[in-house]
Amino acid sequence: MNEARQTHWDEEVDLLVFGAGAGGMTAALVAHHEGLKVLVCEKTDAVGGITSTSGGTTWVPGTSLSTSAGVPDSVDDARRFLASVVGDRGGDEAREAFLQSGPAAIDELQRISDVKFVAATAHPDYVTGPGAAFGGRALAPVAFDGRLLGGEFARVRPPRKEFMGLGGMMVARTDLDALLAPFASTKNFSRTLAVVGRYVMDRLRYPRGTQLVMGNALAARLFYSLRKQNVEVRFETPLIELVIEQGEVTGAVVEQKGAGKKRIRARRGVVLATGGITRHPVLRKQLFPAGAQPLSLSPDTHTGDGVGSALRINAQLNDGHDSPGLWMPCSILRSGDGQDGVWPHIILDRAKPGLIAVNSRGERFVNESDSYHDFVMGMLRDSENGGRKGGSVPAHLVVDAAFIRDYGLGLLMRARSRRRIASFEKAGYLIKGNTLAELAAKLGVDAAGLERTVDTYNRDAAQGQDPAFHRGASVVNRFNGDAAQKPNPCVRPIGPGPYYAVTVWPADLACSAGLAGNANGQVLDNNGDVIPGLYACGNDLASIFRGTYPGPGTTLGPAIVFGWRVAKYAARATPGSAGVMQVDPVARHPRATV
Numbered sequence: 001m002n003e004a005r006q007t008h009w010d011e012e013v014d015l016l017v018f019g020a021g022a023g024g025m026t027a028a029l030v031a032h033h034e035g036l037k038v039l040v041c042e043k044t045d046a047v048g049g050i051t052s053t054s055g056g057t058t059w060v061p062g063t064s065l066s067t068s069a070g071v072p073d074s075v076d077d078a079r080r081f082l083a084s085v086v087g088d089r090g091g092d093e094a095r096e097a098f099l100q101s102g103p104a105a106i107d108e109l110q111r112i113s114d115v116k117f118v119a120a121t122a123h124p125d126y127v128t129g130p131g132a133a134f135g136g137r138a139l140a141p142v143a144f145d146g147r148l149l150g151g152e153f154a155r156v157r158p159p160r161k162e163f164m165g166l167g168g169m170m171v172a173r174t175d176l177d178a179l180l181a182p183f184a185s186t187k188n189f190s191r192t193l194a195v196v197g198r199y200v201m202d203r204l205r206y207p208r209g210t211q212l213v214m215g216n217a218l219a220a221r222l223f224y225s226l227r228k229q230n231v232e233v234r235f236e237t238p239l240i241e242l243v244i245e246q247g248e249v250t251g252a253v254v255e256q257k258g259a260g261k262k263r264i265r266a267r268r269g270v271v272l273a274t275g276g277i278t279r280h281p282v283l284r285k286q287l288f289p290a291g292a293q294p295l296s297l298s299p300d301t302h303t304g305d306g307v308g309s310a311l312r313i314n315a316q317l318n319d320g321h322d323s324p325g326l327w328m329p330c331s332i333l334r335s336g337d338g339q340d341g342v343w344p345h346i347i348l349d350r351a352k353p354g355l356i357a358v359n360s361r362g363e364r365f366v367n368e369s370d371s372y373h374d375f376v377m378g379m380l381r382d383s384e385n386g387g388r389k390g391g392s393v394p395a396h397l398v399v400d401a402a403f404i405r406d407y408g409l410g411l412l413m414r415a416r417s418r419r420r421i422a423s424f425e426k427a428g429y430l431i432k433g434n435t436l437a438e439l440a441a442k443l444g445v446d447a448a449g450l451e452r453t454v455d456t457y458n459r460d461a462a463q464g465q466d467p468a469f470h471r472g473a474s475v476v477n478r479f480n481g482d483a484a485q486k487p488n489p490c491v492r493p494i495g496p497g498p499y500y501a502v503t504v505w506p507a508d509l510a511c512s513a514g515l516a517g518n519a520n521g522q523v524l525d526n527n528g529d530v531i532p533g534l535y536a537c538g539n540d541l542a543s544i545f546r547g548t549y550p551g552p553g554t555t556l557g558p559a560i561v562f563g564w565r566v567a568k569y570a571a572r573a574t575p576g577s578a579g580v581m582q583v584d585p586v587a588r589h590p591r592a593t594v
Contacts, residue, residue, distance in 0.1 A: 008263065009251065009263050009264065009265040010262040010263050010264065011039075011262060011263075011264045011265070012264070012265040012266075012267065013037045013038060013039045013264065013265070013266055013267070014031070014036035014037045014038065014266070014267050014268040014570075015027070015028070015031045015036050015037070015038045015039075015266060015268050015269060015270075015271060015567070015570050016038075016039055016041065016251065016252060016264055016266035016269075016270045016271070017031075017038060017039070017040045017041070017270075017271040017273060018040075018041050018042075018043075018239045018252070018270070018271065018272055018273060018274050018305070018306055019040075019041075019042065019043070019049065019272070019273035019274040019275060019306065019538065019540070020040050020042040020047035020048070020049065020223070020233055021047075021048060021049035021050065021051045021219070021273055021275060021538055021539075021559070022049075022051040022058075022218060022219070022222065022538065022556050022559045022560055022563070023273040023537035023538025023539075023540075023541075023559035023560065023562065023563040024040060024271065024273030024274075024537070024538060024563065025040065025047065025219075025222035025223065025225075025226060025563075026105075026109065026222065026537075026559070026560045026563030026564055026567075027271050027273065027535075027537060027563035027564070027566050027567045028040045028226060028231050028567075029109070029112070029113055029115075029222065029225055029226060029229070029231065029567075030108070030109075030112075030563065030564050030567035030568065031268075031567035031570060031571060032226075032229055032231045033108075033112050033229075033567075034567060034568065034571035034572075035571065036268060036567075036570065036571055038231050038232075039232050039234060039264065040226070040231065040232065040233040040234065041234050041237040041238070041239065041254055041264075042233055042234065042235050042236075042237065043236070043237070043238040043239070043274065043301055043305065044157070044235070044236065044299070044301050045155070045235050045236055046154075046155050046156060046157040046235070047155055047156060047157065047219055047222070047223045047233065048156055048157035048215070048216070048219035048220075048223075049157070049219075049275050049298075049299060049302070049538075050215075050275060050297070050298050050299060050302070050509070050510065050539070051215045051218055051219045051556065051559075052156060052157040052158070052159060052215055052216050052218075052219040052220075053157070053158075053159050053160050053163075053215060053216075053297070053299075054214065054215035054509070054555075054556065055214050055215060055346070055552070055553075056140065056141045056213070056214035056215035056216070056217060056218045056553075056556070057120075057123070057138050057139065057140055057214075057552040057553035057556065058117060058138070058139040058140075058141070058218070058553040058556040058557050058560060059137055059138055059139075059550070059551045059552060059553035059554045059556070059557035060102040060103070060105070060106050060137065060139055060553075060557045060560070060561065061073050061074070061075055061077070061078030061099060061102060061103075061133070061136075061137045062074055062075035062078060062099070062102060062103045063102065063103045063106045063107070063119065063136075063139065064103065064106075064107060065106065065117055065118065065119040065136075065139060066119045066135075066136030066137065068119065069118065069119040069120075069121050069135070069136065070121065071119060071121050071133075071134070071135035071136035072136060073119075073133055073136035073137050074131075075099050075100070075102075075103070076131075077131035077133065078099055078131060078133070078137065079096070079099055079131070080129075080130045080131035081125065081127075081129050081130060081131030081132050081133070081550065082095055082099075082131075082545075082550060084129035084130050084131070085127050085129055085545070085548050085550045086545055086546055086548055086550075089321050089322065089546035089547070089548075090321070090546060091544050091545075091546055093518075093519050094517070094518070094519050094544045095544045095545075096519075097519035097520070097565065098544055098557075098558055098561050098562070101561050101564065101565055102557070102561050104564075105560060105561045105564035105565075106139065106560075108564070109560070109564070113221075113222075113225035113229075114221050114224050114225045114228065115141075115218070115221045115222055115225060116141070116142040116221065117139035117140060117141055117142065118139065118140055118142060119135070119136050119137075119138070119139055119140075120135055120136070120138040120139070120140055121135045121136075122134060122135045122479065123135055123137075123138035123140075123552055124475045124476040124479050124551075125137065125475075125476065125550055125551035125552075126370075126371035126373070126374070126476055126549055126550060126551050126552065127371075127374075127476075127548070127549075127550055127551070128474045128475065128476075132475070133551075134475060134479075137551060138551065138552045138553055139553070139557075140214075141213075141214070141215070141217045141218035141221060142217065142221075143172065143211060143212060143213045143217050144212045144213075144216075144217040144220045144221050144224070145210060145211065145212070146206070146209075146210035146211070146212050146220060147202075147206075147210045148224060149220065149223070149224055149227070152223075152227060153206060153210065153220075154207060155223065155233075155235070156212070156216065156219055156220045156223060157216075157219065157299070158208055158216070159214070159215070159216045160297075160342070161341070162341050162342065162343055162411065163214075164208065164209070165179070166196070166199060167208075168199070168203065168207065168208030168209050169195070169196070169199040169208070169209040169211075170209055170211060170212055170213050170214070170216060171195065171213070172213045172214075173213075175191060175195055178191040178192050178195075179191075179192055179195065179196075180413055180414055181414075195211075198211055199211070215556075218556070234256065235257075236256075236257035237254050237255065237256045237257065238254065238255055238305060239252055239253075239254060239272075239274065239305050239306065239309055240252070240253040240254060240255050240261065241253045241309055241312070242270060242309050242310070242312075242313055242534070243263065243265075244313050247531075247532065248531075248532040248533045249266075249269065249270050249313070249531060249532065249533035249534040250265060250266065250533060251263060251264050251265040251266045251270065252264055252266065252270055252309075266533070268533075268570045268571070268573070269533040269534065269535055269570050269573075270533060270534055270535065271521075271535045271536070271537065271563075271566055271570075272306030272307070272309070272310060272515070272523070272534070272535065272536040272537075272540040273306065273536070273537050273538040273539075273540055273559075273563070274302070274304070274305045274306035274307075274538075274540055275298060275299070275301075275302035275306075275538070275539050275540070276298070276302060276304065276306075276307065276510065276511040276513075276514055276538070276539025276540055277304040277307050277511050277513060277514065277539075278296050278298040278302050278304075278325070278508050278510070278511050278539070279296060279298060279299075279300060279301070279302045279303045279304065280303055280304025280307065280308060281303070283304055283307070283308075283317075283513075287319055287320070287324040287513050288324055288325055288508070289380050289383075289384070289506075291379070291380055291383050291391070291393035291506055292325060292327065292376070292380060292393075292506040292507070292508065294505070295330060295332075295342070295505050295506065295507040295508075296507055296508050297328060297330070297342070297344065297507050297508065297509045298508065298509070298510070302539075306515075306536065306540040307514060307515055307540055310515050310523055310531075310534065310536070310540075313531065313534075314525045314526055314531075315515055315516070315523050315524070315525055315526075315531060315534070316515070316516040316523075316524045316525055316526045316528070317513070317514075317515065317516070318513060318514060318515065318516045318542035319513050320511065320512030320513035320514070320542060320543060320546070320547045321512070321546035321547040322512075322546060322547025322548055323377065323512055323547035324511060324512055324513035324547070325508035325510070325511050325512060325513070326373050326508065326509055326510045326511065326512055326543070326549055326555060327372065327373050327375075327376030327377065327380075327506050327507065327508060327509065328344045328345070328346070328372045328373070328376065328506075328507050328508075328509045329344075329345045329350070329372060329375050329376050329379070329395070329504040329505070329506065329507075330342050330343060330344050330345065330504060330505055330506075330507040331343045331345065331397075331410040331411065331429065331502045331503060331504050331505075332429075332503075332505065333411055333424075333427060333429045334427070334428060334429075341411060342507070343410045343411045344372070344507070344509070345372065345375075345397070345410060345504060346372055347480045348407065348408065349397065349399075349407055349408060349409050349410065350368050350369060350372075350375065350397070350480075351368070351369040351477060351480035351481050351490055352403070352406075352407045352480075352481060352482055352490070353461075353481060353482055353485045353488070353489065353490055353491050353492035354399055354400065354402065354403045354406075354407075354492045354493070354494055354495075355368060355397055355398070355399045355403060355407075355409075356368060356397075356398050356453065356454070356457055356494065357375070357392075357395050357396065357397050357398070357504075358395065358396050358398055358445060358449075358450060358453060359382055359383075359391060359392035359395055359396075359445070360391065360392070360444065360445050360446065361445065361446050361449045362440060362445045362446040362447065362448070362449025362450030362451070362452070362453055363449050363453050364453055364457070364468060364469065365378055365379070365382040365392050365395070366378025366379070366382070366392075366469065367466075367469040367470060367471050367477070368397075368469075368471060368490075369471050369472065369474075369476075369477040369480060369481060369490045370474075370476075370477065371476065371549060372509075373549035374549065376506045378392070379391075379392040379393055379395055379506055380392075380393070380506060393505065393506060394503045394504060394505045395503070395504050396431075396443050396445065396501045396502070396503050396504070397409065397410070397501060397502050397503075397504060398439070398450070398454075398494070398499060398500075398501045399494065399499070399500055399501070400494050400495040400496070400497070400498075400499055400500070401495070401497075401498055401499075401500065402495055403494075403500075404421065404500060406482075407482075409430065409500060409502055410429070410430075410502045411424070411429060412424050412429075412430060429502060430500055430501075430502060431443055431500065431501045431502070431503075432498055432499070432500050433497065433498065433499050433500075433501075434497045434498050434499075435497055435499070436450050436451045436454055436497070436499060437450075437451065439499045439500075439501060443501055443503070454494055456468070457493075457494065458493040458494055460491075461488075461491045461492055461493040461494075462493055464486070464487040464488035464491055465488070465491065466488070466490075466491050471488070471490045471491055472488040472489060472490035472491055477489075477490050478490065509555075510539050510555040511539050511543075512542065512543040512545070512546070512547045513542060513543075514536070514539060514540055514541050514542035514543070515536045515540055515541055515542060516528075516542055517535075517536050517541050517542070518530065519565070520535075520565050520566065520568075520569040521535045521536055521537050521541060521562045521563075521565055521566040521569070522534065522535055522569070523535060523536050535566045535569075535570065536566075537558075537559055537562040537563045537566050538559040538562075538563070539555065539559070541558075541562060543555070543558070544558050545558075
């Protein structure tokens with residue numbers, strides 16, 4: 001805490017934003033549009049944070065885009081859905097603010113900037129319940145041509161290397177089938193030539209491909225919009241501490257590369273959007289389950305700068321309720337040079353028929369086709385109940401040879417080449433056993449348990465059933481399965497050997513724990529009162545879903561909407577005021593906590 005005793009400032013702006021991810025850049029864009037002088041300070045040398053390495057899907061119910069796509073969505077339906085998913089965990093007022101503001105926030109972003117989305121016609125919510133949607137709520141960022149940024153293209157954080165082909169080429173999901181089977185048809189071959197040809201030309205001028213999709217496209221569109229509107233983004237300028245005068249945050253001290261420490265006054269407030277606590281050396285150990293602590297998908301620089309600085313001035317920490325993190329099961333290809341490949345198992349294999357996940361006892365423990373977050377919650381629950389020797393951290397995805405041919409497994413895409421399969425075996429990523437007992441021995445799991453589990457699973461799978469975990473019963477299960485597999489797109493027997501497995505570990509893709517805030521993103525202190533002049537959005541603000549994961553993009557959706565709400569409030573609030581602006585009826589509840 002820096003209780004200022006002088007009025008000297010090196011610089012003055014209206015709104016000072018820390019972090020150039022989706023939440024921070026949205027807040028900056030909207031505040032600039034409202035007439036404020038804005039400065040964005042980014043700790044690293046690139047924008048995007050975890051947004052740039054994400055799938056980019058943004059969950060916002062009831063937008064006009066859903067109507068345009070022919071799958072009109074309703075805020076009322078979303079309200080009923082969230083009531084069933086979140087239940088009595090609290091945070092009702094903040095979620096209502098999100099629901100009421102979401103459509104307006106998306107409409108305005110599309111109108112005032114180059115941020116463009118399209119509503120997915122088919123991308124179901126992850127949880128079944130009243131008001132759940134099959135399409136319309138999940139918004140996908142439109143692909144972006146990185147060449148528009150010129151030399152500034154290098155300022156966009158690249159996606160994970162595992163998500164790029166040929167050393168730097170992003171591939172849209174709609175192109176994946178063509179590139180995996182280029183000679184299957186004339187159409188596939190033509191599309192492959194177009195995608196690869198564009199990439200080859202890009203590499204003559206750029207360090208990677210400029211056809212950006214998913215979260216990389218969203219980050220680039222936000223950055224391009226800031227650049228077009230002359231909003232300054234100051235790189236390699238981390239937050240050192242907040243400046244507080246008479247109980248109000250009036251600015252911050254930064255460490256600017258090449259210029260040393262600077263005191264920057266923020267007349268309308270400071271916005272914390274630094275990526276959350278995923279890499280905070282103390283809070284990670286304090287809040288995260290032991291089994292989920294070793295691996296993270298967030299950038300190494302997400303060390304909790306924003307949250308830590310707020311805690312030092314008595315801000316309130318919300319532990320995320322059901323879970324401090326939002327999870328992804330990941331397999332690891334060890335490289336020996338410190339450049340391990342980490343593969344998030346999102347939808348390409350787990351939901352497909354003929355795969356089971358087992359723990360060290362050789363037993364199934366979860367519906368393998370459920371969302372990545374719910375899959376890992378199953379891992380963590382089983383480990384807590386069974387202990388480290390009997391739990392599911394790590395877990396193992398077990399398949400037969402036909403599964404690898406049809407669907408692939410982790411980093412090994414659909415493979416018919418014995419040589420290619422053998423290369424992953426040699427690397428220790430793919431474990432092979434001619435019998436289940438041999439596979440179990442190599443994995444270190446109970447052989448009798450694994451054989452019993454496969455026998456039971458196969459008996460039920462022959463009838464297209466899964467009485468143990470009801471795989472294929474939900475809409476999202478069936479959507480991510482294989483429609484050609486009848487009668488259950490998520491279930492088929494595991495055939496004769498050889499058998500294969502990859503090992504998966506829990507990793508956080510974002511955090512649910514964060515700063516407690518109200519419906520306008522104002523940070524609250526430990527008494528539940530507003531800290532004037534201090535705001536948070538993105539992962540620095542605790543999740544409005546209280547540790548649940550309702551649907552695709554339920555981190556980016558609130559990040560953008562609360563970035564919008566913060567900017568709207570900061571533009572209209574009287575400096576020094578601790579009240580809550582009446583942006584909408586929900587804003588009349590100043591103590592509505594996130």
